[in-house]
Amino acid sequence: xxxxxxxxxxxxxxxxxxxxxxxxxxxxxxxxxxxxxxxxxxxxxxxxxxxxxxxxxxxxxxxxxxxxxxxxxxxxxxxxxxxxxxxxxxxxxxxxxxxxxxxxxxxxxxxxxxxxxxxxxxxxxxxxxxxxxxxxxxxxxxxxxxxxxxxxxxxxxxxxxxxxxxxxxxxxxxxxxxxxxxxxxxxxxxxxxxxxxxxxxxxxxxxxxxxxxxxxxxxxxxxxxxxxxxxxxxxxxxxxxxxxxxxxxxxxxxxxxxxxxxxxxxxxxxxxxxxxxxxxxxxxxxxxxxxxxxxxxxxxxxxxxxxxxxxxxxxxxxxxxxxxxxxxxxxxxxxxxxxxxxxxxx
Numbered sequence: 001x002x003x004x005x006x007x008x009x010x011x012x013x014x015x016x017x018x019x020x021x022x023x024x025x026x027x028x029x030x031x032x033x034x035x036x037x038x039x040x041x042x043x044x045x046x047x048x049x050x051x052x053x054x055x056x057x058x059x060x061x062x063x064x065x066x067x068x069x070x071x072x073x074x075x076x077x078x079x080x081x082x083x084x085x086x087x088x089x090x091x092x093x094x095x096x097x098x099x100x101x102x103x104x105x106x107x108x109x110x111x112x113x114x115x116x117x118x119x120x121x122x123x124x125x126x127x128x129x130x131x132x133x134x135x136x137x138x139x140x141x142x143x144x145x146x147x148x149x150x151x152x153x154x155x156x157x158x159x160x161x162x163x164x165x166x167x168x169x170x171x172x173x174x175x176x177x178x179x180x181x182x183x184x185x186x187x188x189x190x191x192x193x194x195x196x197x198x199x200x201x202x203x204x205x206x207x208x209x210x211x212x213x214x215x216x217x218x219x220x221x222x223x224x225x226x227x228x229x230x231x232x233x234x235x236x237x238x239x240x241x242x243x244x245x246x247x248x249x250x251x252x253x254x255x256x257x258x259x260x261x262x263x264x265x266x267x268x269x270x271x272x273x274x275x276x277x278x279x280x281x282x283x284x285x286x287x288x289x290x291x292x293x294x295x296x297x298x299x300x301x302x303x304x305x306x307x308x309x310x311x312x313x314x315x316x317x318x319x320x321x322x323x324x325x326x327x328x329x330x331x332x333x334x335x336x337x338x339x340x341x342x343x344x345x346x
Contacts, residue, residue: 011095022294117280169201
């Protein structure tokens with residue numbers, strides 16, 4: 001059965017018509033049923049089979065995340081409600097991360113045993129992609145949250161990326177035990193009791209050596225690392241383009257090596273790694289960049305389809321309901337689990 005994927009095209013920086021075009025391009029190449037959440041007059045002509053969930057053209061970006069999350073008339077609310085009612089199988093939004101996270105928890109709820117859902121972003125490295133969780137769902141993370149992020153990220157790596165036994169590392173300023181701030185120092189011994197944990201990993205080795213499959217971080221530091229990587233990749237591409245246009249000799253070299261340069265540029269473009277699933281909520285929700293263009297939404301929809309096809313929510317539900325092999329957070333009664341209200345880092 002073709003998955004029904006709802007795409008919010010109202011909450012990003014680019015016009016809804018542009019984002020709808022990217023979603024439609026992806027839908028023509030994938031076996032999905034596309035549902036757009038939009039103010040219909042803002043959309044281009046739609047091909048047969050594309051549905052529309054109507055919503056008013058509200059200026060969501062001008063309000064706080066919590067206020068947006070509680071409104072009933074936003075594109076985020078309309079899409080999540082369709083998912084909650086069983087009218088869709090996945091929801092993709094480039095809207096405010098904080099609003100999407102808060103609204104998803106409010107409208108869908110958490111999976112049993114989940115205290116804090118985590119955003120699981122994909123990053124390009126010299127040796128393939130690596131997963132980063134949490135990439136910004138929770139700004140003020142606790143050590144126990146990081147243990148659960150590790151479990152959620154490992155399950156995603158297995159189900160969606162096909163990695164049989166994912167390795168997990170803790171984002172830190174050094175590999176030695178005892179390094180870092182209070183959060184990482186307290187989280188390390190807890191993570192050491194979980195399967196696949198190999199220790200601390202430093203940011204620069206993540207990109208050059210890819211020492212692990214899943215990198216665990218608090219939402220604040222994870223979001224900073226993610227944005228630094230994206231900004232660095234854009235800066236490198238801009239400098240390379242400038243250098244290749246600086247002289248006739250450089251332009252000739254660029255012409256001769258255009259295939260290799262195109263491959264490098266493609267691997268560094270955030271559009272190819274857009275859409276981070278919010279793992280731990282009771283439904284498949286993915287968050288794309290707020291500055292997504294048509295190409296970025298196209299890539300995000302492909303990744304959302306991949307996650308939907310893997311039945312990741314059911315995989316997580318089954319994993320969390322089973323007694324863990326090692327002490328962790330599958331049991332909501334674990335004394336290490338604090339009670340708190342989630343706050344988004346971005």
